[in-house]
Amino acid sequence: MKFVIQRDQLMTAVQNVMKAISSRPVVAILTGIKLEARKDGITLTGSDSDISIESYIPAEEEGIIHVDHIEEGSIVLQSKYFPDIVRKLPEQIVEIEVDESLKVTIRSGKAEFNLNGQDAAEYPQLPKLQTDDSFELPIDLLKSLIKQTVFAVSTMETRPILTGVNMRLADQTLTFSATDSHRLASRTVPVTETTNEFSNVVVPGKSLNELNKIMDDSEEKIQISVTNNQILFRTKHLQFLSRLLDGNYPETSRLIPDASKTILYVSTKDLLHTIDRASLLAKEERNNVVRLTTKNNNMVEIASNHPEIGNVTEEVSISSMEGEDLKISFSSKYMIDALKVIDYEEVKIAFTGAMRPFIIQPVEDDSILQLILPVRTY
Numbered sequence: 001m002k003f004v005i006q007r008d009q010l011m012t013a014v015q016n017v018m019k020a021i022s023s024r025p026v027v028a029i030l031t032g033i034k035l036e037a038r039k040d041g042i043t044l045t046g047s048d049s050d051i052s053i054e055s056y057i058p059a060e061e062e063g064i065i066h067v068d069h070i071e072e073g074s075i076v077l078q079s080k081y082f083p084d085i086v087r088k089l090p091e092q093i094v095e096i097e098v099d100e101s102l103k104v105t106i107r108s109g110k111a112e113f114n115l116n117g118q119d120a121a122e123y124p125q126l127p128k129l130q131t132d133d134s135f136e137l138p139i140d141l142l143k144s145l146i147k148q149t150v151f152a153v154s155t156m157e158t159r160p161i162l163t164g165v166n167m168r169l170a171d172q173t174l175t176f177s178a179t180d181s182h183r184l185a186s187r188t189v190p191v192t193e194t195t196n197e198f199s200n201v202v203v204p205g206k207s208l209n210e211l212n213k214i215m216d217d218s219e220e221k222i223q224i225s226v227t228n229n230q231i232l233f234r235t236k237h238l239q240f241l242s243r244l245l246d247g248n249y250p251e252t253s254r255l256i257p258d259a260s261k262t263i264l265y266v267s268t269k270d271l272l273h274t275i276d277r278a279s280l281l282a283k284e285e286r287n288n289v290v291r292l293t294t295k296n297n298n299m300v301e302i303a304s305n306h307p308e309i310g311n312v313t314e315e316v317s318i319s320s321m322e323g324e325d326l327k328i329s330f331s332s333k334y335m336i337d338a339l340k341v342i343d344y345e346e347v348k349i350a351f352t353g354a355m356r357p358f359i360i361q362p363v364e365d366d367s368i369l370q371l372i373l374p375v376r377t378y
Contacts (some may be wrong), residue, residue, distance in 0.1 A: 001035075001037050001071055001072065001073025001074065001075060001096075001098040001115075002037075002069065002070070002071040002073075002095075002096070002097045002231045002348065003037050003042060003067050003068070003069060003070045003095075003096055003246065004067070004068045004069045004093060004094070004095045004096075005042065005057065005093075005094050005095075006066055006067075006092060006093070006094075006098070007086065007089055007091070007092050007093070007108065008092070008187060009057050009066050010042075010057070010086055010094060011083075011086050011087060012055075013042075013044045013056075013057055013145055014044060014055075014082065014086055015034065015083070015085045016044075016046060016053055016204070016214045016364070017033055017044045017046030017053045017054070017055050017237065018033070018046055018083060019047040019051075019053060019213060019214060020046040020047050020048055020052055020053040020129050021033070021047070021048060021079050022048035023076035023296045026048075026049050026086050027049070027050065027124060028125055029049055029076055029118055029122050029124075029318060030048060030124070031075035031078065031079055031325045032077055032078055032079055032123070033045070033046055033076065033077050033078070033079050033082055033083075033120055034046075034074065034075075034076050034120055035037075035074060035075050035076075035096070035120075036073075036120065036336070037067075037070050037071065037072050037074065037218070038070070038072055038277075038350065039059070039072065040058065040059055040078065041057050041058040041059045041066070041067055041068055041070075042056070042057045042059075042067050042070075043056050043057075044056075044190070045123070045126065046079070046243075047124070047126065047285075049124070049243075050114075050207070050242065050243050051207050051210060051240070051241070051242050051243075052126050052239075052240075052241040052242075053210075053214070053238070053239070053240050054126070054165065054238070054239040054241075055170045055237060055238055056236075056237045056239075057237070059140060059337075060238070061340055062234075063369070065159060069095075069325075072257060073098060074120035075098045075102065075104060075117040075118070075120055075170050076117060076119070076120050076122070076123050077104060077115060077117055078115065078249050080117065081291045082249040082337060084113070084317055085106060085108075085113050085115075086258045089106070089108035089109070089111060089170035089370065090108055090109035090110065090111050091108045091109035091171065093108065093269075094106065094107070094108045095107040095108070098117060099333040100197045101135070102116065102117040102118065102119060103115075103116065103117070103246040103291065104116070104365040105116045105168070105328040113236070117264075118244070120150075126241060126274045127230065127241070128224050129227055129230060129232045129241070133189050133196045133225060133226050133227070134194075134196075134221050134223055134224065134225040134257070135169070135174075135193065135196060135197065135223075135224055136193065136221040136222065136224070137174075137189070137191065137201070137222055137224065138218075138219050138220070138222075138223065139215050139216070139217070139218050139220055139221070139235070140173075140217050140218060140219060141151055141189060141223050142186075142215070142222055142224075142233075143185050143212055144190065144343075145174075145176045145288060146165075146176070146208045146209075146211070146212045147212065147301070147341055148176075148185060148187045148341045148342075148368055149176040149178040149179060149185040149186060149187055149213075150165055150166075150205050150209060150212070151178075151337050151341065152178040152179060152180060152183050152185035152249065152337070152370075153178045153179075153180060153205035154179075154180035154181065155215065156178070156180070156353075160245060160246075160247065161202055161245055161246075161247040161248070161249055161250075162179060162180055162181065162250075163204060163205055163242075163245070164178075164202035164203050164205055164245040164249075165177065165178045165202070165203050165208055166174060166178070166200075166201070166202050166249040166252070167197045167202075167203060167226075168198065168200070168201070169191065169194070169196055169198050169199075169304060170197050170199065171188060171196075171197075172191055172192055172194065173188050173189070173190055173191065174188065174189050174190075174191045175187070175188045176188075176341045177252050178205070178251070179252055179255075182267075182331070182334065182372070182373050183334045183337075183338070183370070183371060183373065184252055184255055184256075184357075184369075184370070185338070185341070185369075185370050185371075185373045186252070186368075186369045186370075186371075187367060187369070188367045189367065192246035193336070199262070200244040200248060200249055201226055201231065201244060201349040202244055202247070202249050203231055203242055203244060203245070204242060204243070204245055205243075207240075207243075210240075211233055211240050214237075214238065214240070215235075219224075220235065221235075222235050223235075225339075226244075226266040228233045229244050229246075230242065230244060231244055232367060234351050252338065255357055255371060256357075256359065256369070256371060257350075257356060257357060258350050259325075259352065260323065260350035260351060260359075261287070261323050261324050261351060261352055261353055262294065262311050262321070262322070262323040262325070262350075262351040263322040263323055263348060263349070263350050263351070264294070264300065264318050264320075264321050264349045264351075265318060265320045265321070265335055265346060265347075265363060266300070266316065266317075266318040266319060266343060266346065266347060266349065267319070267346055268339055268342055268344060268345060268346060268347045268362075269345070270316050270317070271316055271347070272339040272340065273276075273337060274302045274314050274316045275290055275302055275332050275335050275336055275339070276306040276332075276336055276371055277312065277314060278290045278302045278303065278312050278313075278314060278334065279304065279332035280312065281304050281305065281306050281312050282292065282304040282306065282310050282332055288329070288331055288332040288333045289304065289305065289329050289331060289375050289377060290302055290303065290304045290329070290330065290332040290335070291303045291327065291329045291377070292326070292327070293326070293327045294321060294325045294326050295315065296325075296342070298318050298319070299316070299317055299318065300315070300316055300318055301313055301315050302314050302315075303335075304332070312330055320344065323351075326351055326353075326354065328351060328354045328358070328374050329372075329374055329375045329377040330358075330372055330375055331372070331374075331375060334372045335360075335372060336362050338372065339360070340369035342362050342368060342370070343362075344358060344362035344363065344364055346363045346364075346366060347360050347361065347362055347363065348360075348361050348363050354374060355374060355376070356368055356374070357371050357372065357373050357374070358371070358372060358374065359371050360372070
């Protein structure tokens with residue numbers, strides 16, 4: 001095997017596949033990066049058997065040559081050394097050559113590295129997803145779906161199914177939801193060009209976080225294919241395969257109250273910053289509890305107190321209020337997480353009483369929903 005490649009292109013592909021490589025893999029060879037050279041380009045693969053990432057560099061694209069002098073073949077290189085070598089090579093042009101005995105030579109400028117490779121035949125074959133159940137989304141839309149939900153997955157392995165995000169596709173509407181049983185984050189988007197339907201697809205939160213890091217913000221499309229135990233995200237140069245979580249995801253729609261007693265309209269940023277300040281004295285508490293109390297003249301008071309440290313109160317003005325007065329306590333962390341992902345200037349918060357879950361939504365967009373359970377403080 002032999003090829004000459006642009007270093008930047010190679011580095012980007014290496015960084016992408018490294019996100020799937022574990023330092024303690026199930027199979028020893030999975031600590032390596034697989035390189036495969038074909039006449040049309042180079043494919044790099046990284047996998048930890050839960051997530052597999054393939055990054056493809058075409059030999060030529062739109063008249064620009066990325067890879068040249070290709071002699072076909074494949075090799076597995078140690079991920080502990082190869083990325084650092086590529087990063088520190090002196091020139092933009094890199095030549096990689098593999099001989100019969102799997103010795104790998106990497107040349108750039110006056111630098112030459114010789115590494116021992118491993119036989120690519122021993123690298124596990126990635127499952128090829130045969131599915132008609134595919135649909136497409138703009139990449140930037142998928143990124144916002146992930147951002148607005150994945151933070152609410154559970155970090156506790158006691159209920160493994162809650163460590164993932166539930167994807168549902170029904171009536172040409174795609175819904176992402178995540179819950180750790182104390183809060184719920186959900187977002188819906190229309191998907192018009194498909195008649196597919198599925199309900200119990202649960203993607204590990206870790207997989208979605210890694211996918212989010214590799215995808216560039218763009219309006220290009222990403223193709224999503226689902227089978228019963230895996231999901232594939234595919235763009236022109238990237239394939240990201242993740243296993244799905246086993247088990248039935250709980251029916252979260254039951255948590256959402258259908259009536260409310262108090263509704264507040266408030267600036268997202270003002271409320272976020274006020275709660276953030278109040279939480280400074282709530283750090284010691286496990287839940288970082290703050291208290292919200294409605295006041296006259298379109299004000300709410302945000303307060304927090306800690307018997308040993310002190311207390312804080314701050315009033316924040318609201319645009320308007322409907323319904324009954326209210327006093328409620330909740331986790332400042334959960335509220336900050338929820339407000340941070342709402343990219344709208346004003347939110348509407350609907351309460352159904354001091355001990356019932358409440359809902360936060362942008363005033364202009366009800367496709368985004370954040371639900372938080374209050375905290376008992378007596």
